[in-house]
Amino acid sequence: MFDDRSPIYLQIANGIKDEVLSGALKEDEQIMSTNQYAAFYQINPATAAKGFAQLVEEGVLYKKRGIGMFVSPDARQRLRSRRRERFFADVVDPMLAEARMVGIDVDEIAAYLKGGS
Amino acid sequence: MSPRRLVALTLLRIYRPVALWFWVTMIVCVAVGMTVVSRLTDPTFSLWLVIAGSATKYWLGVVGLLLVGLHLRQFVANGITRHDFLAGAALAGALLAVLFAAAVPLGHAAEQLLLGLSGPLPAQYPTTSPGTALREFGHLLPAAPAYLVAGGAAAAGFYRFGAWGGLALLPIAVLPVAAAEALLGVDENGGFAVRFVPYAVAVLITVTATALGALLFHREVRDVAIRRGTA
Amino acid sequence: MMISLRDVTVRYCDTVAVDGITLDLEPGKIYGLLGRNGSGKTSLLSVLASYRRPSAGTVTIDGTDPFENSALMRDTAFIRDSLDVTDQDRIAKVLDVAGRLRPTWDADYAEHLVDVFALEPRRRVSALSRGQRSSLGVVLGLAARAPLTILDEVYLGMDAAARTAFYRELLGDYLAHPRTIILSTHLIEEVAGLFEQVIVIDRGRLLLHEDTDTFKARGVAVTGPAAAVEAFVAGRTVLSEQALGGVRQATLYGALDHDEVVRAETAGLTLAPVGVQDLFVHLTSGAAEGTPRTEARR
Numbered sequence: 248m249f250d251d252r253s254p255i256y257l258q259i260a261n262g263i264k265d266e267v268l269s270g271a272l273k274e275d276e277q278i279m280s281t282n283q284y285a286a287f288y289q290i291n292p293a294t295a296a297k298g299f300a301q302l303v304e305e306g307v308l309y310k311k312r313g314i315g316m317f318v319s320p321d322a323r324q325r326l327r328s329r330r331r332e333r334f335f336a337d338v339v340d341p342m343l344a345e346a347r348m349v350g351i352d353v354d355e356i357a358a359y360l361k362g363g364s
Numbered sequence: 365m366s367p368r369r370l371v372a373l374t375l376l377r378i379y380r381p382v383a384l385w386f387w388v389t390m391i392v393c394v395a396v397g398m399t400v401v402s403r404l405t406d407p408t409f410s411l412w413l414v415i416a417g418s419a420t421k422y423w424l425g426v427v428g429l430l431l432v433g434l435h436l437r438q439f440v441a442n443g444i445t446r447h448d449f450l451a452g453a454a455l456a457g458a459l460l461a462v463l464f465a466a467a468v469p470l471g472h473a474a475e476q477l478l479l480g481l482s483g484p485l486p487a488q489y490p491t492t493s494p495g496t497a498l499r500e501f502g503h504l505l506p507a508a509p510a511y512l513v514a515g516g517a518a519a520a521g522f523y524r525f526g527a528w529g530g531l532a533l534l535p536i537a538v539l540p541v542a543a544a545e546a547l548l549g550v551d552e553n554g555g556f557a558v559r560f561v562p563y564a565v566a567v568l569i570t571v572t573a574t575a576l577g578a579l580l581f582h583r584e585v586r587d588v589a590i591r592r593g594t595a
Numbered sequence: 596m597m598i599s600l601r602d603v604t605v606r607y608c609d610t611v612a613v614d615g616i617t618l619d620l621e622p623g624k625i626y627g628l629l630g631r632n633g634s635g636k637t638s639l640l641s642v643l644a645s646y647r648r649p650s651a652g653t654v655t656i657d658g659t660d661p662f663e664n665s666a667l668m669r670d671t672a673f674i675r676d677s678l679d680v681t682d683q684d685r686i687a688k689v690l691d692v693a694g695r696l697r698p699t700w701d702a703d704y705a706e707h708l709v710d711v712f713a714l715e716p717r718r719r720v721s722a723l724s725r726g727q728r729s730s731l732g733v734v735l736g737l738a739a740r741a742p743l744t745i746l747d748e749v750y751l752g753m754d755a756a757a758r759t760a761f762y763r764e765l766l767g768d769y770l771a772h773p774r775t776i777i778l779s780t781h782l783i784e785e786v787a788g789l790f791e792q793v794i795v796i797d798r799g800r801l802l803l804h805e806d807t808d809t810f811k812a813r814g815v816a817v818t819g820p821a822a823a824v825e826a827f828v829a830g831r832t833v834l835s836e837q838a839l840g841g842v843r844q845a846t847l848y849g850a851l852d853h854d855e856v857v858r859a860e861t862a863g864l865t866l867a868p869v870g871v872q873d874l875f876v877h878l879t880s881g882a883a884e885g886t887p888r889t890e891a892r893r
Contacts, residue, residue: 589647
């Protein structure tokens, strides 16, 4: 379920972000409580709480006292634009580095892109 | 409920079936034994007094051993302090001592009753009466706690100090028993005898020795490390 | 139940099992106590549970010495692998005694756990297998609902299925009835997710005490050409090294920040996380194997 690559709380946070982006979690929708997360993933509730705190800081979630955690109304928008900003640095640049390493030039890539999707 | 009362009640509950078994066994043995003897000859002794008079004390001595060997660990593991455990054990022990000491003269009376059913009592049979019953009780009542405390103190010595330490402390631990046996023992006919000193003095010495034994017991246990049992 | 240990030392004749440990534990968390066999885990926990007095140092729970304190001992449940029960007793009797002595005991929950672990109440403790004894230990530890629950390697002898059930029950009951739980273990990998904080002790000394996430991130395995690896790990704490031909792998202690990660990857090095089990092994085997490298000591 969780790997060793990054702290579990970050993996939880990223999981929620993915759900927001994909639309599985709607804006202003309540997410599972820390206890529910803990029981579901068999982890310490403090870890889930840390993940939520991270998302609150990033503005993806907000807290309603006594009720729980909710997805921010503009969460999807925010996440999308952040990912868009980093798309070229995080996804395209590594691809280009790999292409360079194996000797594929940009024209080949462009042709593939045009032909494919 | 205070912890010590809780300990006392729990110990009594644990030993209820064991004690029952003890008395039933004794009654059966004595009943059978006395029947056999009286068929063969006229009994000049009370089998009950011979057996029960001693067995009672030894049984309590073993319980004293078990308090350290079994129950100390069991009770501390369930959140009871050593002090409360000893206090509760003392309460339970006192009750057991009184009950067991009373059972002996009662059994004697029952034995006499049953003997009398099959004919006249043998001439030399030690008969019971309120006076003798009280005497029997008066002998066992100081002796019973002496054995209990001696058992506990002896076991605690071994528990805390190992084999050699326990052995070294053994003479002190068994002092109560030595006093009880020397001064308030049972003679060859199963009768109760007071030796060397008058009864009151004998009781005083026995009680003092028991108190010393109890002090040793307490000192050994009050801050002892709870070792793992054999796993 | 704020727990404070100050310079706690436990000596047996001429062996020092616990050597001056100072530790503060906040209430209501699940702690993992990690240490090799003989590292002093059980001795430390025995002191905490008032099973023995420390040879030196102080233990306080909420500012009071718990040793022989009725209220604090009543609020503590210490289950060790030797199981402090009468072997001749039946399981039902063991649970009955616990129920009488412990005010917080939940008999229904105990019954549920007996079912979960497939124990037979009429069986005598002496007739139980190793795994079943451990299961009984878990029942005693969890059903007690003690505000301070200490489980010392209770899983020994349990098969994987039983352990999974144990972790599930432990977490479930912790969520429903929060309390301080200290679990000592060396099967770290499968249970690390349950711990909020880990405490690592080695040869009687405290190595570290921190959030599980921080601990997990402390190990990085750097693999690549020998020269590049050497250059990269210079000046860092290295837990171990392996060489295969021209390739070297070094296990580093200390998380790398983003820039360092980029530097490593640019130099052609591969970075991989180190599992907590491996990290633990590396941390605690330093001097034992006589490695000349810097040991990870605080």
